[in-house]
Amino acid sequence: MNPSEVALVTGAGSGIGKATAKMFADRGYGVVAVDLTPESLAWTAGEPDPSRYVTIAGSVTSESVNKEAVAAAVESFGRLDVSILNAGITGSRPWNEDGAIDALRRILDVNVVGVAIGINEAAAVMKKQGGGVILPTCSTSGLRGDPGSWAYNASKAAVINLVRAAALDLGPFGIRINGVAPGPTETGLTVR
Numbered sequence: 001m002n003p004s005e006v007a008l009v010t011g012a013g014s015g016i017g018k019a020t021a022k023m024f025a026d027r028g029y030g031v032v033a034v035d036l037t038p039e040s041l042a043w044t045a046g047e048p049d050p051s052r053y054v055t056i057a058g059s060v061t062s063e064s065v066n067k068e069a070v071a072a073a074v075e076s077f078g079r080l081d082v083s084i085l086n087a088g089i090t091g092s093r094p095w096n097e098d099g100a101i102d103a104l105r106r107i108l109d110v111n112v113v114g115v116a117i118g119i120n121e122a123a124a125v126m127k128k129q130g131g132g133v134i135l136p137t138c139s140t141s142g143l144r145g146d147p148g149s150w151a152y153n154a155s156k157a158a159v160i161n162l163v164r165a166a167a168l169d170l171g172p173f174g175i176r177i178n179g180v181a182p183g184p185t186e187t188g189l190t191v192r
Contacts, residue, residue: 008034008080010084013033029082034069069121092149119136123166131173
């Protein structure tokens, strides 16, 4: 299969990421769906046209997983047009509680470092092909503080500014980067 456009979606195992991956496939895109486990991506086999999907299991905090996902787009579909960097976690712990700083580090690693790695890997291919679109998922929580969510809020504020800086750096190469900041959305992540 050789679709005219190709999207990579992280966090594609559930919630916003899964819905986004399905939307792109329904619109004729080839989709590289990335999530932590093969089981979380098994839904792609039951789709009307499973040949539209390539699945990659692993953590967005891994440079090798990000490289593998971008390479899969190019090897399977010939290019990478859109990279949706949606994978993220919550899990802020109360201030002064044991494990609060460890939770902060984990949240920053997934939500900020994972996005930075994703931008870096997608941009390498997009520069060569003359452009593309990178859309990290930010959050309205990055624009204000929420009680009990200080680590998550800080991570999403960092992503917003990462997007702004990356847009300035990569815009001259034809790479458009915008953050998508959904408000509260009923997904498995928010229900937990």
